[in-house]
Amino acid sequence: MASTTIVKPQWSLSGIDCQRYGGLKPSPSAKFCHLGAASRRQPSRRLLVVRASENHNDYSIKKMGMSDAECEAAVVAGNVPEAPPVPPKPAAPAGTPVVPLLPLSRRPRRNRRSPALRSAFQETNLSPANFVYPLFIHEGEEDTPIGAMPGCYRLGWRHGLVEEVAKARDVGVNSIVLFPKVPDALKSPTGDEAYNDSGLVPRTIRLLKDKFPDLVIYTDVALDPYSSDGHDGIVREDGVIMNDETVHQLCKQAVSQARAGADVVSPSDMMDGRVGAIRAALDAEGFHHVSIMSYTAKYASSFYGPFREALDSNPRFGDKKTYQMNPANYREALIETREDESEGADILLVKPGLPYLDIIRLLRDNSPLPIAAYQVSGEYSMIKAGGVLKMIDEEKVMMESLMCLRRAGADIILTYFALQAARCLCGEKR
Numbered sequence: 312m313a314s315t316t317i318v319k320p321q322w323s324l325s326g327i328d329c330q331r332y333g334g335l336k337p338s339p340s341a342k343f344c345h346l347g348a349a350s351r352r353q354p355s356r357r358l359l360v361v362r363a364s365e366n367h368n369d370y371s372i373k374k375m376g377m378s379d380a381e382c383e384a385a386v387v388a389g390n391v392p393e394a395p396p397v398p399p400k401p402a403a404p405a406g407t408p409v410v411p412l413l414p415l416s417r418r419p420r421r422n423r424r425s426p427a428l429r430s431a432f433q434e435t436n437l438s439p440a441n442f443v444y445p446l447f448i449h450e451g452e453e454d455t456p457i458g459a460m461p462g463c464y465r466l467g468w469r470h471g472l473v474e475e476v477a478k479a480r481d482v483g484v485n486s487i488v489l490f491p492k493v494p495d496a497l498k499s500p501t502g503d504e505a506y507n508d509s510g511l512v513p514r515t516i517r518l519l520k521d522k523f524p525d526l527v528i529y530t531d532v533a534l535d536p537y538s539s540d541g542h543d544g545i546v547r548e549d550g551v552i553m554n555d556e557t558v559h560q561l562c563k564q565a566v567s568q569a570r571a572g573a574d575v576v577s578p579s580d581m582m583d584g585r586v587g588a589i590r591a592a593l594d595a596e597g598f599h600h601v602s603i604m605s606y607t608a609k610y611a612s613s614f615y616g617p618f619r620e621a622l623d624s625n626p627r628f629g630d631k632k633t634y635q636m637n638p639a640n641y642r643e644a645l646i647e648t649r650e651d652e653s654e655g656a657d658i659l660l661v662k663p664g665l666p667y668l669d670i671i672r673l674l675r676d677n678s679p680l681p682i683a684a685y686q687v688s689g690e691y692s693m694i695k696a697g698g699v700l701k702m703i704d705e706e707k708v709m710m711e712s713l714m715c716l717r718r719a720g721a722d723i724i725l726t727y728f729a730l731q732a733a734r735c736l737c738g739e740k741r
């Protein structure tokens with residue numbers, strides 16, 4: 312019997328309806344079509360239809376012109392209408408051993424045996440609404456490719472960036488986080504450019520808010536793009552990263568970003584006490600509505616390599632191990648979680664993502680706050696490189712890695728794949 316299933320849109324944003332990843336997919340024989348004009352501007356008419364079968368047969372078509380009572384009477388009288396025969400048992404290949412059935416009361420494969428069942432029992436879902444798209448910006452007019460991150464660019468803040476944001480919104484990604492490439496001449500030991508109200512980031516926020524008032528803008532709060540030492544804090548002459556003095560600068564940076572229109576400020580510096588201090592500074596200036604996403608468990612990771620190349624922000628000496636966490640540590644993440652919760656963080660972030668799934672789960676189980684995961688530059692570049700070398704299927708690995716971050720407990724994911732993955736979720740292939 313031919314049946315038609317309307318796949319209900321799982322979300323609707325920016326005027327397009329999208330399918331949930333891993334949900335019903337058309338089988339090779341099934342037809343996938345758009346109802347009505349498939350224009351982006353007419354979302355209500357854009358429904359996806361899956362025909363489960365194209366094999367029309369006589370059993371469903373012929374009507375006998377009988378009433379319900381006559382049909383029932385016929386069956387009671389033993390005149391059962393014809394239906395398709397029971398299909399023959401599919402043959403196993405020659406040589407298949409004949410064995411007695413295993414005495415299993417539970418066969419978990421039963422719930423996995425068809426796309427419809429798998430889709431019904433899927434525990435985790437992925438939506439473009441879960442993504443935050445990190446974007447690199449610079450003062451230039453051109454978009455400059457980033458060698459270590461294929462497919463990523465330093466975008467011109469006035470042109471390329473605006474186009475990229477429009478593309479992302481078009482497929483339901485309405486949250487971005489900005490990372491500036493700052494000219495060397497504006498860097499200093501105390502990173503004062505970080506709170507210049509006419510600096511690259513505040514200027515860009517104002518432009519984006521003017522063009523897309525409902526865009527959710529996250530900002531990075533840390534000194535490294537502005538520090539002539541390439542560190543997230545002020546460096547004393549003996550190499551010590553000064554905590555409280557750095558927090559003072561970070562508060563000014565966060566307030567400057569909030570003044571420009573940032574929705575969520577995200578301290579990624581790992582100084583002690585910065586969340587509480589930033590909360591107080593924002594509130595004192597009337598920005599009680601601005602959220603704080605704290606990089607709660609940020610590890611001193613080598614997976615950040617490509618990012619530092621993108622921003623030319625490698626530390627000029629030493630490493631970041633006196634402030635970022637030791638990758639060997641698990642319980643220590645609970646100390647950071649307690650501090651950030653009590654200091655007023657709105658979202659807790661774990662970074663990197665995939666190698667730190669246990670930390671994501673730890674925070675998920677120990678805090679009622681939303682959890683963010685950052686799929687960092689090194690994770691992105693490894694998947695891209697594997698795809699380019701044809702060692703893995705880039706798109707499938709991308710989607711799987713994002714789904715795994717959600718399964719581990721992340722509500723939102725910061726990922727350079729945001730646009731590509733959202734297009735994939737929307738059924739677009741590029």
Ligand code: PBG
Binds near residue numbers: 531532533535615689
């Ligand atoms: C710096 C910052 C870093 C990243 C985000 N913010 C790098 C670092 O801590 O050295 C890394 C992001 C990535 O690798 O994608 N405050």
